[in-house]
Amino acid sequence: MKTVVLHGRKVVGGVVEGEALVTTEMVSGWGGINPADGKIIDVRHELHGQSVKGKILVFPGAKGSSGWSSLFHYTRRNGNAPSGLIFNVMNTKAALGSVVIHAPAVTGLNQNPLEIIQSGDWVKIDADQGIVEVTKK
Amino acid sequence: MRLTDDEKAMLDGKEGRARQKAMDLLVRYGEALGAERLVDTNNVGGFMVAKKHHMDELGSFDALFSEFNLDSSEVVEFAKDKVKAFSCQFETTMDPEFWQIQGKSQEDYELMLANEKYLASGGVALMCTCTPYLVGNVPIKGEHCAWMESSAVVYINSVLGARTNAEGNSSSTAAMLTGKIPYWGFHIDENRLGTHLIDVECAVENQMDWGLLGYYAGTMVKERVPVINGIKKLPNLIKLKQFGAAAASSGGVEMYHIPGITAEARTVEEAFGNRQPVERLRFGKEERQMAYEALNSTAKDTNVDFVMFGCPHASIEEIWEICKLLEGKRLHENTVLWVFTPRGLREIADRNGFTKIINDAGGVLMSDTCPALGQFIPKGIKVMATNSGKQAHYLPNIKGIQAWYGTTEECIDAAVTGQWRGGLK
Numbered sequence: 001m002k003t004v005v006l007h008g009r010k011v012v013g014g015v016v017e018g019e020a021l022v023t024t025e026m027v028s029g030w031g032g033i034n035p036a037d038g039k040i041i042d043v044r045h046e047l048h049g050q051s052v053k054g055k056i057l058v059f060p061g062a063k064g065s066s067g068w069s070s071l072f073h074y075t076r077r078n079g080n081a082p083s084g085l086i087f088n089v090m091n092t093k094a095a096l097g098s099v100v101i102h103a104p105a106v107t108g109l110n111q112n113p114l115e116i117i118q119s120g121d122w123v124k125i126d127a128d129q130g131i132v133e134v135t136k137k
Numbered sequence: 138m139r140l141t142d143d144e145k146a147m148l149d150g151k152e153g154r155a156r157q158k159a160m161d162l163l164v165r166y167g168e169a170l171g172a173e174r175l176v177d178t179n180n181v182g183g184f185m186v187a188k189k190h191h192m193d194e195l196g197s198f199d200a201l202f203s204e205f206n207l208d209s210s211e212v213v214e215f216a217k218d219k220v221k222a223f224s225c226q227f228e229t230t231m232d233p234e235f236w237q238i239q240g241k242s243q244e245d246y247e248l249m250l251a252n253e254k255y256l257a258s259g260g261v262a263l264m265c266t267c268t269p270y271l272v273g274n275v276p277i278k279g280e281h282c283a284w285m286e287s288s289a290v291v292y293i294n295s296v297l298g299a300r301t302n303a304e305g306n307s308s309s310t311a312a313m314l315t316g317k318i319p320y321w322g323f324h325i326d327e328n329r330l331g332t333h334l335i336d337v338e339c340a341v342e343n344q345m346d347w348g349l350l351g352y353y354a355g356t357m358v359k360e361r362v363p364v365i366n367g368i369k370k371l372p373n374l375i376k377l378k379q380f381g382a383a384a385a386s387s388g389g390v391e392m393y394h395i396p397g398i399t400a401e402a403r404t405v406e407e408a409f410g411n412r413q414p415v416e417r418l419r420f421g422k423e424e425r426q427m428a429y430e431a432l433n434s435t436a437k438d439t440n441v442d443f444v445m446f447g448c449p450h451a452s453i454e455e456i457w458e459i460c461k462l463l464e465g466k467r468l469h470e471n472t473v474l475w476v477f478t479p480r481g482l483r484e485i486a487d488r489n490g491f492t493k494i495i496n497d498a499g500g501v502l503m504s505d506t507c508p509a510l511g512q513f514i515p516k517g518i519k520v521m522a523t524n525s526g527k528q529a530h531y532l533p534n535i536k537g538i539q540a541w542y543g544t545t546e547e548c549i550d551a552a553v554t555g556q557w558r559g560g561l562k
Contacts, residue, residue, distance in 0.1 A: 011169045031534055043534070063360075063389050066285040067184075069305035073205060091360065091389075092322065095169035096305040099162070100208045105169070 004116055006109040006132040011095065014104035016084040017124035020117050020134075021055035023047050026089075029068030029097065038080030056123040057082035058113050061089030068093035073100040084125045086113050086132060106130055138167045138319075139174045147315055155218035158209040159311035163319065165208075166308055172319035179316060180276055180299075181224040182269060182284035183309030185215075185261065187252050189245060198255045206310035215314070216259035222316040225264040225274055226256055227286045228450075230511040232503040233480075239506070239513040261313065265505040266479035268378070268450040270297070273481070278400050281324055283312035287391070288382035288449045288527060294392040296377050298400025300324045303391055323392055327410070329401060331364035331394050333357065334414040338421040342370050344379050345544045348526035349428040350420055351380035355388025356431070357418055364408040365395045372398070375455055382449050383526030387431075429561045432526055432542040435533040436557070440471070441541065443518040444500075444552040445532075447477030448507050448525035455545075456486050456502070460494040462549040467498055469555030473515040474500030477507050500552070509535055522551040522559075 025046050027033075032042045038053035052075075062068050075081045085098055085105035098105040104127035113132065117123060122135040140148065148164065150157040163175060187201050195201045198216070203209045231241045231249055241249075253263055264272060267286050276282050276299035284290050284301045293299040302322040304312065312318045322328055335357070341350050354363045363384070372380070372395075384390035394401060394408035402408035446459055459476060468474055476495060478486065483504045486492045492502045508514050509531045514521075522541040523529050529542040541551070547559030 009171070012165070031531070066287055066290075066303045066305055069307060070205065073208070073307075077204070089360075090170060092170070092302045092304060092308070096166050096308050099165045099169050100307060 002136045004134045006111055006113060006116065006134065008106045008109035008130050008132065010127045010130055011085070011098045011105035011107050012103065013128045015126045015128070016056070016104045017122065018054060018056045018083045020058050020119055020121045020123045021047070021050065021052060022058040022114065022117050022119045024060060024114050026061050026063035027059050028064035029062065029071035029093065030065035032064060033071050033075055035071060035074035035078050035080065038075055051080065052082045053080040054083050056084040056086065056125065058086045058117050060114060061087050062091060062093035062097055066093065069096040069100050072097045076101050084123070086117070086123070086125065088112070088114070106132060138164060138172060140164070144175060144317060153218045154211070155213040155215050156221070156314050158203065158207045158211065158213050159314035160317070162208050162307055162311045163315060163317055167319035167321070170319050170321045172321040174320050175317040176281050176320040176324055177316055178281045178283045178312055178318050179222045180274070180280060180282040181222045181309055181312045182227055182282070182286060182289065183224065183304070183313060184227050184285055184306050185256055185310060186229050187248060189248055192248060198252065202310065206307050208307050215310070216255050218314065220260040220313040222313055223262070224260065224313040225262040225269050227264070227269070227289070228267045228507060228510050229265050229505050232505050235501060235503050238501070238515070239511060240516065241513070264479065264481070266450045266481070267507070268479060271450065271452050271482065272479045281318070283309050283318040285309050287385035288378070290391050291381035291385045291393070292378060294323055295381060295394065295399050329392055330362065330410040330412060331402070331408040332361040332414065333363045333416045333418060334405065335363050335365050335418045335420055337365060337367035338419055339425055341368060343544060344376050344524060347372060347376040347380040348383045348524070348542070349425050349432070351383030352387045352432055352526050352530070353420055353424050353428040354393065355384035355386060355390050356428070358388055358390060360389040360391070362392045362394070363390065364402070364405060364414070365393065366405050368395055368398065375452060378449050379526060383530070386527045386530040426561060429542070432529050436520070436539045436541045438520045438539055439557040441520050441522045441551040441555060441557050442471050442473065443515055443521040444472060444474045444548050445508060445521055445523045445525070445528060446545070446548065448509070448523065448528040451476060451478045453482050453485050456482070456491045458545060459549065460491045462546060463498045463500070464494050466553050468500060468552050472552050472555050473518060474498070474552045475515070476500060476502050478502060478504055480504040508532055514538060522548045522557055524548050
């Protein structure tokens with residue numbers, strides 16, 4: 001099995017591994033996710049109907065209302081949050097959202113994770129070291 | 138992140154557990170952003186409104202706000218420790234008088250009253266509006282703020298030259314308690330410079346034109362900083378409020394420049410600093426048409442049963458304009474008219490007789506909230522007309538209704554005739 005290692009920087013520390021859920025589209029919080037089941041409810045989004053629960057969510061960044069972090073906070077409280085986050089564009093929504101999700105998170109990787117990682121790949125994040133290890137499915 | 142002595146003291150708990158938890162959140166948040174330090178702020182706008190099911194689960198305002206507004210599982214006493222920075226509450230989820238027609242229960246209403254009391258005891262100003270800058274919270278150029286509400290963020294950054302990022306619930310609550318926020322993003326000079334140049338090649342004059350230009354700008358530049366060139370007719374507060382709200386809805390614009398008009402650039406060159414635009418765009422007739430069609434894409438049925446004004450909350454000038462068009466007329470029997478304004482302006486509207494003009498026509502002047510934030514619409518309605526690009530963008534998604542976007546005149550006509558007869562001219 002092919003393994004790729006990427007390097008970036010810690011957003012929230014910790015180590016986790018799991019199955020990747022990848023989208024090339026920005027993710028909304030308010031009006032974008034249902035905290036009751038972790039499903040993407042934005043009807044225009046390519047992941048519409050899929051749940052982020054327990055997944056390593058790989059996405060370009062966070063968009064929409066400043067309620068982003070709150071919606072993901074509710075999602076975490078309900079046990080439906082992603083287990084790890086990998087994203088490209090830093091903003092206040094993605095930063096605060098990562099903090100309140102309490103899951104290992106990294107950004108600023110040396111290769112574009114949206115091109116390297118596909119949904120279903122096995123991904124290990126060591127956020128403290130800024131290392132992402134991708135095992136292709 | 139480098140912390141000053143007063144910040145370290147708060148983090149060490151020398152100013153109580155609430156401030157300690159707030160500082161802990163700010164440090165985690167600042168490190169996530171990649172900020173090097175915090176900056177002092179004495180102007181914070183946040184959202185601390187309890188949801189009933191969270192209250193049922195957690196049992197007290199302290200427990201609820203510790204969890205959801207400070208990310209702390211330990212219960213700390215926000216209200217007892219009181220805010221350190223001047224702080225205000227943005228919109229809430231219901232009108233204090235008309236909550237019943239907004240579909241809220243007696244229990245919801247009582248929770249809201251208790252919530253207000255809690256915030257007031259903690260020192261939070263009960264502005265209850267998305268437009269604090271209409272009712273006395275008008276930051277000056279260079280003032281570091283920590284506000285949420287995207288339409289307010291883009292207004293104070295761009296028009297006034299204040300400095301804020303679009304904060305979230307917990308970062309703004311932490312800023313209230315500590316008077317600090319990460320020094321990152323729009324707090325820093327270089328991030329405030331323009332990135333995209335938009336040459337305006339058609340007339341942009343009325344409020345609808347400004348909404349369309351904003352919707353186009355947000356669609357094209359996403360979260361970057363557009364510079365609008367070629368404006369021939371000076372806008373006003375209302376038009377820039379609509380422009381920014383639309384740009385923040387379609388994209389995520391938190392800062393823009395209109396050289397010669399907004400706070401930080403006299404010329405296009407000054408707006409870009411020494412840099413070149415990453416992209417040059419044009420807003421001509423075709424782009425205007427595209428923005429209009431995008432905003433009206435949910436509308437099919439010309440039978441209008443709901444007309445909504447005041448997103449972002451209406452200024453007293455807007456209420457006056459609505460009243461001039463509405464005075465002496467009656468709403469169509471199938472149409473509901475709701476106008477939203479800050480509670481501080483409702484008093485003026487009452488005393489001026491504006492409220493009576495709206496009521497006599499069959500409409501209602503409301504405050505504190507809006508349909509998108511409070512998640513309510515008049516019972517049974519299917520088709521809305523509004524002069525707000527933001528509400529036309531969000532409400533069809535949230536409530537599954539159709540929305541017509543047009544001028545104030547077209548919306549009043551729809552309220553009176555029950556028919557949408559507007560169109561792009």
